[in-house]
Amino acid sequence: MRIGTAVKAIVGIVASGAMVFSMSACGNSASASGGKVTLSYFAWDNEQTSKPYVEEFEKENPNIHIDFGSSTTYVQTLQTRLVGNQAPDVFIITSENKEDLISNNYVKDLTDESFMKNISDANKEFVSKDGKAYGMSTSSWASGIVYNKALLKKVGVSEVPSTWEGFIKLCKKLKAAGITPYLEANADSTRRIQDAFYGGLLAKKGTDVTKLADSKVQTPGADSKEAYSEWMKIYDEGVVSRDTVGMSGDDLKTQFTSGQVAMITTGAWDFSTFQDSDVDWGFAQMPAMKTGMEQYAQGSPSPALAIYSKLTGDKLKAAEKFLTFMQSKWALKKATDDGNAVTVKGYNSDVIDQYKDVYEKNVKTGKYFLLTNFYSKPSVLDTTTQSEIQQLVQGSISLDQFVQNVDKKMASAQ
Amino acid sequence: MEQSAEIKMVARTKRESPSDINRFEEKRFKHRKRLRGLHEDLTSFWFLLPILAIFVVLFAVPLVQTLMFSFTDFNGYSMNMHSVGMANYQQVFSDPSILQGLLFTVIYAVLQTIFVTIIAIPLAVTLNKKFFGRNFARSMFFFFSVPSLAVLGMVWKYIFSPLKSGVVNSVLSVFGIGPLPWLSNSRLAQFCVIFIAVWAQIGWHATLYLAFLQSIPSDLYEQATVDGASSKQQFVHITLPQLVPGIVTSTFLLMSGGLKVYDLPYTLTKGGPGYSTYTVTQSIIQQGIGQSQYGVGSALAVLFTIATAIVVFAQMGVANTISRRFQ
Known part of the structure; x- marks a missing residue:
């Protein structure tokens, strides 16, 4: 039996208000960015860590503007945004939320995407269900x-x-x-x-x-x-x-x-x-x-990047470009410099001497x-x-x- | 005068007795009074409207929503929820962690209320006396209550560390004692949480009592001194009865604050070891938001709101009875 009509109405009113507000904000940003495609990216890492990637991506793709956001209470904030119809275009899927994101159809199936080709099996398995991969994770920790x-x-x-x-x-x-x-x-x-x-x-x-x-x-x-x-x-x-x-x-x-x-x-x-x-x-x-x-x-595996399942057209293309960029040589080197142990096939992280044994025997082998x-x-x-x-x-x-x-x-x- | 003559004339016309006339005048007076009262009520209403709106939006609406969620399997990800009847309430009563949380919350609220009251009153009496550095001492005690309990929890985690290098254990080692497992032992961890809460709050509540002490007329003490009353007799028969309104306010704040405690135990022990310092509020946040079990979290919140309301109203009832006895 379905219930909660009143609750739905309340959430609906609040969400509609938020949508109207955000649409007006989008309108402003679209005009400010001169007709660029605006891609919202809700990150797990803070602005200091994520900003260099965003800036480099925007430099390489001048027609795409990234609307960046992050939160210290990432899982709860993303949950609120999703249920309030305020889903970001690209966001993070990880162990705490993967089951709910996949079962509620919030994330796009990325299995056959070209950027998933070099992702290690252990990293794919981490965000997979019924043989389908829903996220792109490029590094791991042990x-x-x-x-x-x-x-x-x-x-x-x-x-x-x-x-x-x-x-x-x-x-x-x-x-x-x-x-x-x-x-x-x-x-x-x-x-x-x-x-x-x-x-x-x-x-x-x-x-x-x-x-x-x-x-x-x-x-x-x-x-x-x-x-x-x-x-x-x-x-x-x-x-x-x-x-x-x-x-x-x-x-x-x-x-x-x-x-x-x-x-x-x-x-x-x-x-x-x-x-x-x-x-x-x-x-x-x-x-x-x-x-x-x-x-x-x-x-x-480290938290993976996911694409919102309802994304279409230019925004979807921009999101796919962003994920392709995030496993480019520049991005993987930056991730290594930030202390991450990259596990993408064909790429070796230059880790410190003490970590080499664990990196070779545990991280890279899954x-x-x-x-x-x-x-x-x-x-x-x-x-x-x-x-x-x-x-x-x-x-x-x-x-x-x-x-x-x-x-x-x-x-x-x- | 004219009005009175008119009334009398009407009364004569209707052949009414003088007592009827008096009743009529009384009725008119009451009517006018009622109108004036209504006008005053309306003025008060406009003043109350902003806070009423805030109350409805931030308290009443979420409370109704919480009540509705408590009968559903809402997981926070999909609005496609289903009714589960009383299942969430059954889970609340069958979950040992929640019951342990409830037990510690009650122990915490009662013990901190008792200890803060017992220590803060004599402290306030002492701070009310004249001595060198009185203002500095008052500021010092009040200062303990300025930082939030969450910050204090993080600081005291290092002080009560079970390691040899912990502050308290380092001091004890000078006397050949320890190290003691402060935050590793369930009973000691509970003691630590209550100790810090008492330590942090006595200053604020002593300041509250100080304000009440300063409003006691000094001639009461002068008269008692002339009559030969000792300091103890003055404290028991003058100070304490005069402090009853202060005690009512202080214990009410301590009890209601204690029942909804979250920040101090969470930052100090995260509710551990095991569930020994777990609280009901932590359980609501953890189960409801952290574990996406909004139904269970809501059921617990509803039950806890009712239980807290009963405790607080009972406390107010007892306090009012005591207040009336001393008036």
């Missing part, structure tokens, strides 16, 4: 283990072990030497190791990850139980303090740069902080869950996994796992209760 070379040297170790068993042994060695071996930010950046383990586990089983979200009953808790069981050994064996539930990513950075911890989990976004510090550091792949399994990382990318209701899953992981680490719930709580929450959100 987290790893940042380690203090001097502290590891104190226990006669020069690199991070490649298995979890070896990693725990190293932690015990460091602890015995009076060094805090490892910390993770369970207050705000949970699941780094668990996602890596689960990714490796799925790869070993040969699971098609793009099908995980199709299952009517979503059970990410039960599916990843083995990965969590292995990860919890680090707490159950008393190697790492359970106080990590109150530690944030910033706390970890401070501890690492002041030489108070040997290893932490993070990614390329923190490299500049480590480079500015006095610590001699390295960045290693995350250990494999078990011997014989692949070393996966927690990681994901051996990374992010739980929220492949299950439906990612926002529910993200916040639920964070709270439940904190309780698991505290010891206030068991692993079975963790699994039950996560899956129960997912079932109620379907």
